[in-house]
Amino acid sequence: MSLRWLLLIWLVPVLCFGAENASSPSAPDFQRIVAELTDQGDRLVAGYSAENGMDTADAFSGLYFDIFEGSGMEAAVGMRDPGLKSELESRFGKIIGLATRGRTQDEVATAWQQLSNQLRQVADAQQPPAVNFWGLLVQAFLILLREGFEAMLVITALVAYLRRQEASNQVRVVYQGAFWALLASLVTAWLFSVVLQVSGAGREALEGVTMLLAAAVLFYVSYWLISKSEAARWQAFIHAQINNALSKGSAFALGLAAFLAVYREGAETVLFYQALSSESNGQWWPLLAGFGLAAAALLILFRVMQAASFRLPIGLFFTLTAVLLYYLAVTFAGNGVLELQEAGWVAITPVDGVARIGWLGVYPTVESLSAQLLLLIPLPLAIAWWWTRRRRRALAGARV
Structure with missing residues (x-):
C-alpha cells in the first residue's frame, strides 16, 4: 500500500459523506x-x-x-x-x-x-460563497493540500528514514498506521455530524487529546531517530541490528506516529468538505476535481521529497528529519493545550507580552507555553550528549 492508494481509498467515502450531508445549512452570515x-x-x-x-x-x-x-x-x-x-x-x-x-x-x-x-x-472581509465551478474547485484543492501537508511530512520522514536504513520491509507499518487513521477520521466525522451530533467541548477535547498524543509520540520518535542515526553513522553492524530494533516496539511507535499525524487532520478535513458542500448547491464535479488535484499534488510532493532525501548526506538527512518531527511535536503541544482550554479541560492563565505565533503553536497562556517548554528543555541536553559522543568517537578514531 502506498500514499496513492491511501488517498484513492479515502476519496469515495469523503465524497459520499459530503453527499449524505448535502442538506447542511447554507454558509453562515x-x-x-x-x-x-x-x-x-x-x-x-x-x-x-x-x-x-x-x-x-x-x-x-x-x-x-x-x-x-x-x-x-x-x-x-x-x-x-x-x-x-x-x-x-x-x-x-x-x-x-x-x-x-x-x-x-x-x-x-x-x-x-x-x-x-x-x-x-x-x-x-467575508467573501460570498464560492458557488461557481472554479471557486469551489480552488477551495476543495486548498483544503486537502493544506490539511494533508503536515501529515504527509510525517509520513515522508518516516518512510525515508526506514528506506535509508535498509528496512523497507517495515514501511508497511507506516502506511498501515495512515490507513487506519483515515478510516478512523471518517468514522469520527460521521459520528460527530450524523450519529452523536457532537459539537462544542467534546470535539475540542478530542482534537486536543489527539494533538498532545501526537506531540508525545513525535517527540519520542525524533529522539529515537537521532540515536539510531548515530548508530548508523558510526557502527558498522547497524544493518544487522536495525530490523531487530524495529521489531521490538519501535515499529509500533513509527506506525502510531503516522496514525496520529493523519488522524489529527483527517476528521477535520472531512468536516471542512462538508462545510464546503453546503455552499456548492449540488455541484459535485468541482469538489471531485479539487480533491483529485490536491491528491495529485501531495503525491508529487511526496515523491520529490523522497527523492531529495536520498540525495542528502546521511548526517544532514537524519538531522533535518529529527528537526522536522521535533518542530511538529512542539507545534502540536501548543495547539493541543489550546483545544483543551477551549473544552474547559485545562485552565487558562493569560501571559502578557507574548505574541501569538500560529505556525509555532505559541499562544500567550502559562499552560500552553509550559507544555512546549517541557519538550524544549531536553533539547540542550540532547545536543550536549550528541556533541560529547561525537567528540569521543572522533578522538577514538584519531588514536586508531
Missing part, C-alpha cells in the same frame, strides 16, 4: 453572527466584576460554543484560514481566563475589544 456576539459580549463586559468572574467566563464560553461554533462560523473560518481560527480561539480563551481569575474590568474589556475588533474585520 458572518455579519449577523458577529453582531449577535458583539451585542451579548458588550453586555457581559459592562456587567462584569471580579466577584462574578466565573459567571462571566461561563457566559463567554457559551458565546464561543453556542454562537461562534454553533452557527458554523468557526468551521467556515477554519476552512479558509486555520491560523485565523486558532487566533480567534485563543482570544476567546484569554477573556475566559481573565474572568475566571477575577482580573480587573479594564483587562477584560481590553481583551474583549481586541476580539470584537478582529471579529468585525473577519465579517467585513
Whole structure:
C-alpha cells in the first residue's frame, strides 16, 4: 500500500459523506453572527466584576460554543484560514481566563475589544460563497493540500528514514498506521455530524487529546531517530541490528506516529468538505476535481521529497528529519493545550507580552507555553550528549 492508494481509498467515502450531508445549512452570515456576539459580549463586559468572574467566563464560553461554533462560523473560518481560527480561539480563551481569575474590568474589556475588533474585520472581509465551478474547485484543492501537508511530512520522514536504513520491509507499518487513521477520521466525522451530533467541548477535547498524543509520540520518535542515526553513522553492524530494533516496539511507535499525524487532520478535513458542500448547491464535479488535484499534488510532493532525501548526506538527512518531527511535536503541544482550554479541560492563565505565533503553536497562556517548554528543555541536553559522543568517537578514531 502506498500514499496513492491511501488517498484513492479515502476519496469515495469523503465524497459520499459530503453527499449524505448535502442538506447542511447554507454558509453562515458572518455579519449577523458577529453582531449577535458583539451585542451579548458588550453586555457581559459592562456587567462584569471580579466577584462574578466565573459567571462571566461561563457566559463567554457559551458565546464561543453556542454562537461562534454553533452557527458554523468557526468551521467556515477554519476552512479558509486555520491560523485565523486558532487566533480567534485563543482570544476567546484569554477573556475566559481573565474572568475566571477575577482580573480587573479594564483587562477584560481590553481583551474583549481586541476580539470584537478582529471579529468585525473577519465579517467585513467575508467573501460570498464560492458557488461557481472554479471557486469551489480552488477551495476543495486548498483544503486537502493544506490539511494533508503536515501529515504527509510525517509520513515522508518516516518512510525515508526506514528506506535509508535498509528496512523497507517495515514501511508497511507506516502506511498501515495512515490507513487506519483515515478510516478512523471518517468514522469520527460521521459520528460527530450524523450519529452523536457532537459539537462544542467534546470535539475540542478530542482534537486536543489527539494533538498532545501526537506531540508525545513525535517527540519520542525524533529522539529515537537521532540515536539510531548515530548508530548508523558510526557502527558498522547497524544493518544487522536495525530490523531487530524495529521489531521490538519501535515499529509500533513509527506506525502510531503516522496514525496520529493523519488522524489529527483527517476528521477535520472531512468536516471542512462538508462545510464546503453546503455552499456548492449540488455541484459535485468541482469538489471531485479539487480533491483529485490536491491528491495529485501531495503525491508529487511526496515523491520529490523522497527523492531529495536520498540525495542528502546521511548526517544532514537524519538531522533535518529529527528537526522536522521535533518542530511538529512542539507545534502540536501548543495547539493541543489550546483545544483543551477551549473544552474547559485545562485552565487558562493569560501571559502578557507574548505574541501569538500560529505556525509555532505559541499562544500567550502559562499552560500552553509550559507544555512546549517541557519538550524544549531536553533539547540542550540532547545536543550536549550528541556533541560529547561525537567528540569521543572522533578522538577514538584519531588514536586508531
